[in-house]
Amino acid sequence: MGDPGKERAAELFSVVGRTALVTGATSGIGAMAAAALAEAGAVVHIVARNAADCEETASKLPGAVALPADLSTRHGIAALADRVPGPLHILVNNAGTLRENPLGSFTEADWDDVMDLNLKAPFFLTQDLLPALRAGACPPAPATVIHVGSVGGLRVGPRQTYSYAASKAGLHQLTKSMARWLAAEHITVNAIAPGLFPSRMTPGDGEQVLAAVSASVPQGRTGRAEDIGGVVRFLASSAAAYITGAVIPIDGGLSL
Ligand SMILES: NC(=O)c1ccc[n+]([C@@H]2O[C@H](COP(=O)([O-])OP(=O)(O)OC[C@H]3O[C@@H](n4cnc5c(N)ncnc54)[C@H](OP(=O)(O)O)[C@@H]3O)[C@@H](O)[C@H]2O)c1
Secondary structure, eight states, X not given: XXXXXXXXXXXXXXXXXXXXXXXXXXXXXXXXXXXXXXXXXXXXXXXXXXXXXHHHHHHTSTTOEEOOOOTTSHHHHHHHHHHXXXXXXXXXXXXXXXXXXXXXXXXXXXXXXXXXXXXXXXXXXXXXXXXXXXXXXXXXXXXXXXXXXXXXGTSOOSSOOHHHHHHHHHHHHHHHHHHHHXXXXXXXXXXXXXXXXXXXXXXXXXXXXXXXXXXXXXXXXXXXXXXXHHHHHHHHSGGGTTOOSOEEEESTTTTO
């Protein structure tokens, strides 16, 4: 016979059989989140623009499904939502982009491209998926939305990334507004604010750059897959049922 205490503890942190959708799941932080959820038993929908990358990522994860989509337009968001089967229990709004330019030469496209993907897409994808999230929500195990914000939305970093910083600070505040109004429907909304995780988005990852970057982090290192995976799995489980509207730094102390 099993140990009932251990079984209750495992159930509390379980995501087995829950349906998830992760945007930007073919690279970097999204791939880390998707792997953590799939390896823990969730059925994960892999979203990114490149269909071959979606298929390849899905093929390496148990039970995962490729769902290519471009989230930079309102039409692309709606088209994706139409293809998501309900109920949905976990939505990770991760896809994002960054532009760096001095203030005097920062272009309208530098502004719009970042705002469209980093701030507008999480809002409207969540709106379009509300019926599926409502179908997945129940009081002991709420449906959950996890926004991927950034340390760049918590403090001013060393680079001129005006629209990025504004989009991430906006996403953190959007997290709180959405959490406030979806709480009564048993849907939680939280954000993670990663620090430095080597990925396609992070610049020149030669050893010297990485060492300099690591030195700026109080814990002395950049982030790893398990740093993202652990928090995402926790937020997606019923252990986090009473947490909503939180912005959780995963940054080794960089935002302090
Ligand atoms: N890496 C870090 O240090 C760090 C720190 C703080 C916050 N973040 C945040 O974490 C998130 C992921 O960053 P990352 O560094 O992991 O980025 P990444 O390695 O560049 O990956 C970006 C992912 O988003 C997808 N994507 C890009 N444009 C898209 C679009 N229009 N529609 C759908 N999918 C799209 C990409 O695939 P396709 O190109 O095929 O579409 C890819 O899967 C972002 O929101 C970023 O701001 C990252």
